[in-house]
Amino acid sequence: MMKRSWVWIASVAGITVLVACKGTGARDGTAPEPAPRPAALIHDAARGKPVTLLGPPSSQYSAEGAKSLVDGKMGSWDYLDMQWMGWWYEEKAFVATIDLGQSVAIQELSVHALTTSEAWIFYPRKVDFAVSSDGRTYTKVATVKTSKADLETEDPEDRFLKATGLTATGRYVRVSAERYGELPDWHQGHGGADGYEGQAWLFIDEVLVNPK
């Protein structure tokens, strides 16, 4: 089982996101302040719809399985709050496909992700959003990338990595997230220096389609 490390060195920045909540108190070794959960969303078109994953999350961090991605429940900055699902580098890539049940005009797609470097959890390097009418042929409609500063933010954050202003139509939505990969050189676990694998976790808890 991997070990948690305790490093708090990095920078912060904002990117193309809806929410970026900063935690505090970590640098001096105290626990981060309790995090407010994002404001409840009234509805989105993916809520409760069937979800398939390329591969399941780690059994350590699996919430209630794939359906947790569309249950409208968001995690906090506590990665152990049972809302987040975690994908370790040994798991398959994060690829989630949602069947909306009917053709939908899509204006916005987003994924809610967590970063907590002290727990080896980093935002994805990028998220690709694709849409299909038949469930076989997918067309990429947006890519959201995170910057180096976003990826190496010091404090816990949660973000909606989102694509807006879309003019797509489709019944199926596919979201693919690229993991951070090897821990950065400032991180205690970099290069497996502490005897562990030196790889980052990816934590995601929700995929949203046209949130209102």
Ligand SMILES: [Ca+2]
């Ligand atoms: Ca959820």
